[in-house]
Amino acid sequence: MTGEQTTEWRPTACILCECNCGIEVRLGGPDGRTLDRIRGDKAHPASQGYTCQKALRLDHYQNGPHRLTSPMRRRPDGTYEPVGWDTAITEVAAGLARVRDTHGGKTIFYYGGGGQGNHLGGGYASATRAALGSRFRSNALAQEKTGEFWVNAKLLGNYTRGDYEHAEVVVFVGKNPWQSHSFPRARPTLKEIARDPGRSMVVLDPRTTETAELADHHLALRPGTDAWCLAALAAVLVQEDLLDRDWLAEHATGLGRVESLLAAVDVDAYAAICDLDPGLIRRTARRIAAASSVAVYEDLGVQMSLHSTLSSYLNKLLWVLTGNFANPGGHYVPTSIVSLAGGGGGRERRSPVAGARIISGLVPCNVIAEEILTDHPGRYRAMIIESANPAHSLADSPRMRQAIRALEFSVVIDVAMTETAQLADYVLPAASQYEKWEATFFNFEFPHNYFHLRRPLLDPLPGTLPGTLPEPEIHARIVEALGALDAIDLAPLAEAAQRSRAEFGERFMRLMGEHPEAAPLLSVILYRTLGPALPDGAASAALLWGAAHRAAAQIGPSIERAGFEGAEALFDAILAHPSGVVFSVDEPADNWARVRTPGGRLDLDNEIVLDALAELAGAEPPGHDPDFPLVLSAGERRSFTANTIFRSPEWRRRDRDGALRVSRADADALGLADGDRARVTTRRGSAEVLVEVSPMMRQGHIALPNGLGVTRTPEAAPAGVAPNDLTSSDHRDPIAGTPYHKHVPARLEPLDAL
Template sequence: MQKPLSTSADAPLETRQGVCNLCEAICGLSFQVQGEHIVSIKGNDADPFSRGHVCPKAVALKDVHEDPDRLRRPVKRVGQGTDARWVEISWDEAFDLVARELVQVRQQHGANAVGVYQGNPTVHNWGNITHGPLFMGQLKTRNRFSATSVDQLPHHLTSYWLYGHQFLLPIPDIDRTQYMLMLGGNPLASNGSIMTVPDVRKRLKALQARGGKLVVVDPRRTETAAIADEHLAIKPSGDAAFLLSMVHVLLNESLAKPGHLLPLLKDLEALKAAVAPFSPEATAAQSGIDSATTRRLTRELAQAESGVCYGRMGVSTQVNGVVCQWAIQVINILTGNLDREGGALVTHPAIDLVKTGLIGPGHVGVWHSRVRKAPEFGGELPVSVLAEEILTPGRGQIRAMVTSCGNPVLSTPNGQQLDQALAQLDFMVSVDFYINETTRHAHVILPPTCFVEHDHYDLVFMHFAVRNVARYSPAILPKPEGALHDWEIYAGLAKRYAQHAWALERGGTTQRLKGMLTRSAMSRLRPDQLLALGLRKGAYPLRMKQLRAAPQGIDLGPLRPGLVQGLSKKGRAIPLLPAAIAGELPMLAATLPGAAPDADSLTLIGRRDVRSNNSWMHNSERLVSGKARCVLWMHTEDAARRGLVDGQTVQIISRVGQVAAPVFITPDIRPGVVSLPHGWGHGRQGVKLGVASRHAGVSLNDLTDDQLTDRLSGNAALNSLTVRVAALAQAT
């Protein structure tokens, strides 16, 4: 494998502006560069959006670029198990091998015998978005999966039902709101999520300085909860009951004032009847929040000058995730804060993926998974069913996989089962630049250039940004000789796959020929050329020349209303009580107040760390240095009851597996709840991550249950898991 580029000591020191696209914040950065070497990375004070903010992840861009473990040429696996070794091959050989094997699997077993998994970095690199469909679209498989269904799927499904499009996601107007109720989110660690918000600490402090209030609802006293005006330690999976009780109070205390939204609303009376069982008194046992507090918070939000309710991953990845996200939208609607300054607003990005049709409105249940009959959404099945679709024989069984920028063995439920499933595939190809817990199963790995070696324009996260901005960032360093960008990899795969499919079908059809010609034309256009075309059709008078002249970004102004106007133009109402929700609420009401929990069991939740967004970040020494982060948080009372002491290794046991980790005893988590961070577990055989292997930790998802999902969407219920914890010597 090729070694990283060396430093040119005689080259002049230059300052170049770019971005960090490792998380949703997309912070502007200032790079000091000497030749082909990054000397330093700092926040860009001139960036109108991130305003000089930087977190430890950005500095690690230098580590990724220089990492000797990072692949720089295609590799092919020779042998299996302990005898496996990796051999560099040419791009031509790699493309031919991938195309030949995938076409053969499809011809022998059908299109659905090929599965696709796309990790969350797929939407962080715009080349994946612009050119990935050229290749993925040719596979024509229904077995498509992504990180969406271990994350934000309930957001998309709710927006599809209420507003008619999966990407019409109202974003908190954090810079102007006077009251923010936040559930299951920790933006001080995440830099925002489905709320692109760099420099969030200062923004929240500004909210408080102007007399506003921040309330955080979370089982753990997170970094964000620590600076809030009020923190409520809710029971895990009690969020739906709590939110429904807020809707109940709004409708039964005459606090609902939807104002400008009223002409669009349907089912208001039906909604009131549906939430009748969820009074604050009835839900207190399930949520762990007393009725007086629920009523007070609801009145505060309803009476605030402006306010917004925001819920993130903690409320999405549970058994009632869709109900939670729907209730949050209903609260913003009933308080009149939807499509209102200081409330929740849709964005107006320079490249609008909704208006251009580049992202479709979505659909649900058009087909279902073969084994469990889980519904698709937007053309994807929930990743919780991926392993069983590989392991279960029969027509449609997945026999080959394409993975892109993902590590589902560590990021999806019951990772050990998926690990075993991937090992039995006939063929697997991964677009990735590491040999990690997932890609070690691949037969071929195709490594793209790293983040500082290609240009970037954020096509997705500007739809979630708390301010409208446009920013094109040129590559900080040149593409190394012989390397390919991700868009070039997909263009190459698309061309070679079409050629192999054409040859096998002895000429194919006229439709296939037209498709080949279209893909050939598209593959010759770089992402920046496609961007230039898109800007001409956008809502702003922007051209590439302007973006290139302002690499720090162009401020397009604060969020503004537009959702109501857009829905009105289409003659679309807002159905407050979708049929699926109406059917779900009686089942949820039947669980009130619920059975007393087992005194020996605990509820496991995840945890986010500012230094760790994805598993591959653990191969940066500066991000894993210092105190150990893969530890089990446990409340003081729970530890005392089990006779545990701080730092002791404990066994954590769930239905699907068990792991051992040190315990961290703290009052900053609700009694009865324990927490592990995600993305660890690097001790598996065959992983080629030197730093990460020395800080292996354990995988949260060796415990999470693939059978435990949100009933309406199939989204993984990662924060609803019952576990038992005991001293290692006492484990049975």
């Protein structure tokens, strides 16, 4: 593929948010490796040709100055030297095995497993972890979503989403989909809702965001008071008897204590805490209750703020109490090829040092440093970090960097010499997301769900020793170097795959029967045997063969409605459709079969959050610290911010330094104007910032963007402020351990006053 100028448009996907919109790319440049032109892919089942402006800048990821071209080994003086792949794999396997054999595999911690669009690698990492006996892991979901996952597990034993495209009333809680998207064709959908007089949009957000400007009901609450606001909304439903009682009697349990607690809520007092008109809260609740369908979307603005897990429960009451599950335009349980969210259930696990609740298999990110920086015998002593940058992205970055340095061994698998890679013992360069077969498991649509296996646009980036590799190959080599497959002869299985998929399936089942101990190594076994027989070099897709068979067993009727008779037909379709394929078609009633509570009904009786709700009436509202009178949102999404795979500031056409947004009232009180420099200080640290006076911000609320503070190369100075230099790891939710990044007490001072 390399070195050819072409006018051909090739389908792939954007990798900057969970939507992974389908795009088409035309290559160019002197070596044919430039993503020269980018447009939306009309053949993509979900995005249908839509894309935002961020995708048009993806060449800054593919061809930025950050790319690694050979494995790197840390020297004793802290510098790095390139080494060959054979040397790197041998030494990485030996280093990890040394920790395993000395302290046990449970002391080897895995972090990452894919960003917004590269999830296949994480599937193969499971084999590496199994070969090492690694038990504990985490990723970015444990900074954001685990509180919601935990509530979902208690409520219905599964993951749930809303049908935002068709709901009569859509409620966004701490969510600005104009910028953060998260469902297909977000901006056209928002415009359609705003134009339709029969539909309504509700936004709970302190900021007057682009989404809030379109809303019929904008509850511009005081930062950190989401729980009070949501409790007041739910209380109105109870106090005015707006519940769908017939539906609740048939489909829910545990209403008694919920109803009594909400009946006692003083709506006017809660509205005052939120700095809202109680009439607005009542009108909003009545509109929700009157709708034929309601869909609620919570996101980081509430999931990273005070009372975040309680708020996750309370916002679900808005659609549960009004009977909006398994109905068109309401909430549903999506199908999946590979599930990332998990349903919970089973015995609760805790982390070995902090005793933190492990949700959906993920250790809370905010305790990782605590799990390392101790003399506890069960502490994490080694880390495998893949397609992630915890030294930059986790709370209290200085402490996280200290923790990584304290490890006995660490290896990073990534495309770039990230802030985390600059601390590791070894860095293994992965092929970019456009140089390999890749996929996302963020597939949550209803009633038509889709899966997109992306083909490589380019060969892996060449190098001298000898370049990059896709993560499945890296993990296969590590597993083999650890000797995990020495006792199994894979040759007959590989030969069967070359003859026919049917014969492969038979021999595969026989092999698993003979070697049940090899089941945890399944992904690498498939990669080494079925992978070479797949068309067009699609070896990395071998994992999906097993996933297709599992999906066919679990959601067979939905797959059949999509036109596929069995797993093999589905797998063939995934391989054959470069723009993605609809793999399941659901009916509303299918959702009840996916409720995994003991009685098959929604269970509202969550003692932990109901105790928290009871305590809310006497809790001190936020905002009473004279030393830190402002609330900082650390990590606001804007038109020219993205995740940190964009490492060069040149991609941003505006706001290159990532200004701190301040309200006009606060700016005037501090004597600040647009373009001034100031110092923002939190309990954890301080930073010099560029000021932007913004009508979006309410008084007392300031915001820094996400994605800033990274270096384009290790030698270059970072652009903008790294938000997590200002956040604290002990400032977190007591239930799920998620950080309070959106509610960081702060103060702001003009530089000339210091």
